[in-house]
Structure formats: structure tokens, C-alpha cells
Amino acid sequence: NAGVMQNPRHLVRRRGQEARLRCSPMKGHSHVYWYRQLPEEGLKFMVYLQKENIIDESGMPKERFSAEFPKEGPSILRIQQVVRGDSAAYFCASSPTQDRFYEQYFGPGTRLTVT
Amino acid sequence: GNSVTQMEGPVTLSEEAFLTINCTYTATGYPSLFWYVQYPGEGLQLLLKATKADDKGSNKGFEATYRKETTSFHLEKGSVQVSDSAVYFCALKDNAGNMLTFGGGTRLMVKP
Numbered sequence: 001n002a003g004v005m006q007n008p009r010h011l012v013r014r015r016g017q018e019a020r021l022r023c024s025p026m027k028g029h030s031h032v033y034w035y036r037q038l039p040e041e042g043l044k045f046m047v048y049l050q051k052e053n054i055i056d057e058s059g060m061p062k063e064r065f066s067a068e069f070p071k072e073g074p075s076i077l078r079i080q081q082v083v084r085g086d087s088a089a090y091f092c093a094s095s096p097t098q099d100r101f102y103e104q105y106f107g108p109g110t111r112l113t114v115t
Numbered sequence: 116g117n118s119v120t121q122m123e124g125p126v127t128l129s130e131e132a133f134l135t136i137n138c139t140y141t142a143t144g145y146p147s148l149f150w151y152v153q154y155p156g157e158g159l160q161l162l163l164k165a166t167k168a169d170d171k172g173s174n175k176g177f178e179a180t181y182r183k184e185t186t187s188f189h190l191e192k193g194s195v196q197v198s199d200s201a202v203y204f205c206a207l208k209d210n211a212g213n214m215l216t217f218g219g220g221t222r223l224m225v226k227p
Contacts, residue, residue, distance in 0.1 A: 004158060033214065042119070042204065043159075045214030056213040091158065104215065106151075106158030 004094050004107035005074075012113045013082050021077040021110045025094030032075045033104060034067060037089040049075060082114045117142045121205050121218035128195055128225050136190040136221045138179075138205035146207040148172075148181055148188040149215070153202045162190075162203070195225045 005024040013019050025032050030051050035043040048056040049069040060067070064082075069075040079086055089111050093104035122137040140146065147166045151159040163172030168183035177192045188205060205218040 006158075035215075035217075042121075042217035042219040043215075045216070048213045058212075059214065093159075103161065104159075106153075106160070108156060108158045 004092060004105050006090075006092050006107035006110050008110060009108060010111050010113070012115060014115055015083055016081050019079040019082050019086070019112055019114075021079075021090050021092075021112070023075040023077070023092030023094075023107060025075070025092075026096075026105050029094035029096050029105070031095045031097065032069050033093045033095075034075075034077050035091045035093065037091065037109075039088070043091060046077070079112075082112075084114050087112055087114045117146070117207060117209055117212075117216040119205050119207055119216055119218035121203075121221050123219070124202075124222035126221060126223050128223070130197055130225055130227050131194045132225075134190070134192040134195045134199075134223065136203055136205075136223070138188045138190065138218060140186050140188065140205075140207050142186075142207055142209050142216075144209055144211075145183075146209045148179070149206045149208070150177070150179055150188070150190050151204040151206060151217075153204065153220070155201070159204060195223070197225045197227055199223060200225045 032049045034046040037043045045059040047060050047067045064080045066078045089109045091109045093106045095104050118141045149164045150162040152162045153159045163174040165172040165181035171180045179190045202220045202222045204220045206215045
């Protein structure tokens with residue numbers, strides 16, 4: 001039973017490039033959450049998605065960031081025109097239902113470095 | 116808004132020592148409280164949870180009691196092992212939102 005998969009595990013981008021982070025939830029899970037962890041800080045919620053729907057994006061920066069969870073394939077967190085301040089670890093979590101939100105199974109994270 | 120404050124690490128202990136990691140929170144109403152653990156190179160795993168005041172969550176020898184009067188959820192273990200070395204995150208969820216609010220994490224290092 002594979003866990004939550006994230007790729008790439010490490011991503012290096014130059015300022016101004018685009019970063020695409022992928023998350024494949026656990027089998028049978030249709031709820032995906034993205035969190036960001038800045039250096040020396042805790043995880044901060046970014047966005048909550050179900051298949052083909054964004055449910056809550058209250059933690060997403062207003063510009064350059066977008067997320068999707070298509071009917072087929074992984075969830076994608078996209079950061080356009082990256083800046084140094086985007087350097088962080090990005091974690092994806094999935095849960096089977098909204099009621100069981102606390103059963104959020106986390107992936108190993110993608111560590112983004114912007115040079 | 117909601118917030119969670121944890122003691123700063125790293126916490127370094129010898130094997131079989133007693134562990135306490137402090138966690139306090141600020142939230143409206145009656146949030147649910149959680150401890151997650153992150154082992155090196157892995158994602159976070161739910162360690163234990165408590166959903167109402169005076170509940171005690173427990174798992175793998177770890178315990179935490181939901182204290183409404185002191186807004187705390189301190190993590191304890193009577194005898195730590197080297198394999199407990201990890202980063203521990205305290206978190207809460209209120210009844211209204213969809214997200215977990217995390218503390219900054221506390222790194223625990225247990226030496227043989």
C-alpha cells in the first residue's frame with residue numbers, strides 16, 4: 001500500500017523560472033492538502049482540494065501560486081516566476097474523507113531551492 | 116487567529132530518560148489537538164490526538180492530555196529510545212476551518 005508520493009524530492013530553480021510540484025495521494029483518497037514549511041518555521045496550510053475542485057485556498061499567496069487536482073493524475077502545485085523567498089519544503093497530505101481530516105497522510109515533501 | 120507554540124529544540128536526551136515537549140495553543144472554541152512525528156527523510160505521521168477537554172491521547176508509549184484551562188497539550192514519554200529521534204509537531208484544527216495549524220516543530224535526539 002503505497003503512501004503519499006511527491007516528486008521531485010529536491011528541485012532547484014533560478015529566479016524567474018517556474019516550479020511544478022507533484023503529489024499522488026494514497027489510493028482511495030480524494031482529498032489533498034498542500035502545506036509549506038519555511039526554514040525554522042512550522043508547516044503553514046496553503047490549499048485544500050478535492051478532485052477537480054479547490055475547496056479552500058485561504059493560505060495561498062494571491063499571485064504566482066496555483067494548484068489543481070485533475071480527475072486523472074496527481075495534484076500539481078505550480079509556482080510561477082519563483083523568487084528566493086519561495087525556497088521552502090512543500091508537503092502534500094491526503095485523507096480519505098473530509099470527516100477524517102486528521103488522518104492526513106503526509107508525503108516526504110519537495111524541497112525547493114531558488115538560486 | 117489560531118496559533119500553536121512549541122518549545123524550541125533540539126532536545127537531547129539519553130536513552131530511557133523521561134521526555135516532555137511543551138505545546139500551548141490559541142484558538143476560539145474547542146479545537147481538536149494532535150501530535151505528529153516526522154522521522155528523517157519521511158513525511159509527517161499522526162502520533163496521537165485528543166478531541167475534547169481532558170481527553171488523553173496515547174500511542175507507542177507517548178501521551179498527551181488536552182488541558183483546556185491551561186490551553187496546553189504537552190507530549191510525554193516515560194522512557195525514550197534511540198528510535199524516537201525525530202521532529203515532533205503539535206497541531207490543532209478548529210471546527211470551522213479545513214486546515215491544521217502547526218507549531219514550529221521540536222527536534223528530539225536520543226543518544227544511546
